[in-house]
Amino acid sequence: MNTDAASEALAIVRGEHGDPFSFLGLHEEAGRPVVRVFVPGAAAVEVVSASGKRLGALAEAHPDGLFAGFVEPTGRDYRLKVTWKSKDSNGGQKTEMPDAYSFPPTVSDYDLYLFGEGNHNRLYDVLGAHLHELDGTPGTRFAVWAPNARRVSVVGDFNAWDGRRNVMRNHNGVWEVFVPGVREGALYKFELLGANGELILKADPFGFFFEQHPGTASIVHDPTRYAWADDEWMSERAKGNDLSAPMSIYEVHLGSWKLHEDGRPYLYHELAEELVPYVKDLGYTHVEFLPPTEHPFGGSWGYQPLGLYAPTSRFGNPDDFRRLVEEFHKAGIGVIIDWVPAHFPEDAHGLANFDGTHLYEHADPRKGRHPDWGTLIFNYGRNEVRNYLTANALFWLREFHVDGLRVDAVASMLYLDYSREAGEWVPNEHGGNENLEAIALLRRTNELVYGEVPGAFTVAEESTAWPMVSRPTSMGGLGFGYKWNMGWMHDSLAYMQEDPMYRSYHHNEITFSLIYAFNENFVLPLSHDEVVHGKRSILGRMPGDTWQRFANLRAYYGFMYAHPGKQLLFMGSEFGQEREWNHDAGLDWYLLDNELNAGTLELVRRLNTVYKATPALYERDFDGRGFEWISGGDTENSVISFVRRGESPEDFVVAVCNFTPVVRERYRIGVPEADLYTELLNTDAPEFGGSGVSNGRIAVEALPEHGREHSVNLTLPPLATLLLQPAGRTADGRSS
Structure with a gap:
């Protein structure tokens, strides 16, 4: 072995050779074929043909397991016959195996x-x-x-x-x-x-x-072997995910929805058996999972992922997760997952300093480190990093049949100065605070999702006033299908927390969202973020005695479903969970033994049923023609009333919300047309835990009110929302 060969051999043995294919395997030396192999633990190595013919014996070139020798002429299909040293686990045995360095490249x-x-x-x-x-x-x-x-x-x-x-x-x-x-x-x-x-x-x-x-x-896992059985859903899902279709979302943290008696979380296959029928029974159209991707720290709830291409193994294998998605689809329910392209943690086995350099993240901490979360920010300007993320979005939609991606922390991506003081961020090339590279990534991702995966959609969790988040990129928008309405969530919760005695002073908080309700395609979220970190549960924010708290909650949910936009409710809120959400504990299912909790669950079931059957409540969610104020200014009584309209002129619903614990007799409101009205839904109904104040059939009078020619006199139940429709209409709001 010459000096160069000896140097290369030493590099192979030390694991320092950067191009082993140039040295190991089959090569030509002095016009003759030579084979070099590195097989630690081998006592002897022979080269044989695919048919078993002996082509030559290799000599030991280094005691650590490097062998080399001339062989008879052969192609790449030779094999190695290895005799193992006695101290090896295969001691004395002979094994025939391929040479990994005899194969061609696998990347084109x-x-x-x-x-x-x-x-x-x-x-x-x-x-x-x-x-x-x-x-x-x-x-x-x-x-x-x-x-x-x-x-x-x-x-x-x-x-x-x-x-x-x-x-x-x-x-x-x-x-x-x-x-x-x-x-x-x-x-x-x-x-x-x-x-x-x-x-x-x-x-x-x-x-x-x-x-x-x-x-x-x-x-090692084969992602292609799963035999999907949701063809019907996949072929039709574009209709169910259309902007004019009903969308009511149940948000779930898979690890804490329900626990076994010994504290173990339910696995994917168990969730398929219990979570799917539960969500179907409640009438939801979609379910949304907090990030299901692999993550090192459970306390991050999945929002600090390191395995963006894998469902977490905490609850089973990837095919088990596929089955869970499939079972939802068979039940007619779409699946949304939270997707996190904004940042990743620094764990040693992850993406940070991947090859000894800042490969996936920015080297400059002013651009590459998130000050709030102690995480690293992707380098969106690098082609390969951008490709890692865009391909990942498509991967979940294609390979797991996921219907929608709710993109987390979009605001932190859009602004270079997000949560940073002066001097802690680097302006863009124009001197501004917009992260142009992140904007380009988001637009490209949305273009790919809507261009390549029919029926799929995206949702932005974006908490600022960034314009046109849910408008096409061709119009200068970011290209999302929907945007979370964080303003509605903040204002309406602030209003509901007020004692009804003082709500008249905060009336604008319950009406303000209607000023901008049609600027974006909004989802109204009461999410996991609103029931943690000292904020209390949704029920925990409601004022008054026990009955009033539940009545407030019911009135609030009724208002939410009547308001333009799609709805999202975090698990546990559907039955009035009292305590804050704890990711290490299951929901308090025992509360359903209480009449008021069970009544709240029944209300949510009824709201979903009515909502899906009433086009006026969803067809024009993002069209100003789908909403008309009757009266938004009755601050003295803390009552609001409005009309929701569908595509057909005859499809409309009148909504009236009384946010005080006072029964209001003979409360007159103007109505759209002369007819009898009936209660489509009354959150004060006894089956929901209410007091049972109702109106029955409501006669229309030719008395002008609120700028309309006709009006009705109502009895408003305490702390309640009424949905009224003309008598004689079918369950879908159309004339019978």
Whole structure:
């Protein structure tokens, strides 16, 4: 062995060789074929043909397991016959196996080109770990992006976690290798020799499955084998997700919806059996999961993810999660997941300093570190990082049949000075505080979702007055389908917390949202964020004695469903959970033994039923023609009244909310047309826990009121919302 070869051999043994394919495997030397292999623990190595013919014996070139020798002419389909040392676990045995360095590259130049541009929309089919058959040999192909690493290896339970054994081939920063014999369920990580010579051990950024916490290894998993049985839903979901369709969302934290008696959370397959029928029985159209992606810290509720391509293994495997989605679809319920492209935690096995450099995150902490959450911010200006995120959005919609992505913390992405003082942020190229790179990412993601996945949609959790969040990018908008109405949530909750005696002084808080209700496609959220960190539960915010608190809650929910926009309610709020949400504890299901809690649940069930059957309550949620004030200015009595209209002129509902505990006799309001009216819904009904004050059939009088030619006299129940419709209408609001 010459000096150069000896130097390369030493680099192989030390795990420092950056291009092992140039040295190991089959090569030509002095005009003859030579094979070099690195097999730690081997006593002897022979090369044989695919038919078993002996082609040559390899000599030991280094005692750590490097063998080399001339062989008879052969193609790439040769095999190694290894005799193991006695001290090895296979001591004395002989094993025949392929040579990992005899296989061709598994990443094409076209894949690399698209990735470099940031436009590979199926990047998850290229990077990560994929079960594969190459030249008739089963195994797994591994690929990872680490452009600044000196050497990258895949390590796992299949190679004794030895980073010298399966060193990968480098293609412009993408490292790949096919490892024969690695099957589904194998544990693996990537071992990198960083830019400064440090050894780094990382989980797979594209891992489809992970060890259960506190384990951090990735697991080889086949994402394509699941036989979906939700074709009917998938072919029709565009209709159910249309802006003019009803959308009532039940928000769920999977780990704490319900616990077993021993404190274990329900697994995906158990949730499929219990959560799905529960949500269906309550009449919700959609369910939304707090981030189901893999994350290291349970206390982050999933909002600090490190496995963006994997459902958390806390509750089962990826196929179990697929089944959960499928069961919702079979029940006619859409699935939304919270998606977090805003930041990621610094855990050592994750994306931070991935190849020894700031690869996924900005190097400048003024752009790369989130001051509130102690997390790192993606470098949205880097093509490959942007591609990592856009492909991930498509991955969940395609590979898990998810219907919608609710994008978390959008405001923190849009503003360079978000939660930063002067001098703590870097202006953009125009001197402004807009994060132009993040804006471009959000627009591109929305264009891809709506352009490539029919029926899918996106929702922005955006808490500022950024314009046109839910308007198409062609109009200069961000391209989201919906935006959470944080202003409505804040103002209406502030109003409901007031003692009814003082609500007249805060009347604008319950009416102000109607000034801007049609500026965006709004979702009205009463989310997990509103029932933690000392804010109290939704019921906990309601004033008065026990009966009044529940009556306030019922009136509030009635107002929410009558208000323009789609609805979202966090789990537990549907039956009046008393305490704040605790992610380590299940919901207080025993409360349903109480009449008022059970009545609240029945009200939510009834609200969903009426809502879905009444086009006036959803068809024109985002069209100003779908709403008319009757009276929004009765501050003295804390009463508001308005009309909701559907596409057909005959489809309308009159809503009246009395936010005081006083029964108001002969309360006159103007109405749209001359007819008898009936109560479509009364939140004060006895079956909901109310006092039973009602109106029966309501005669219309030719007396002008509120600028209308006809009016009715109502008895307003205490702390209640009434929904009225003309008598003789069917359940869907149309004439019978």
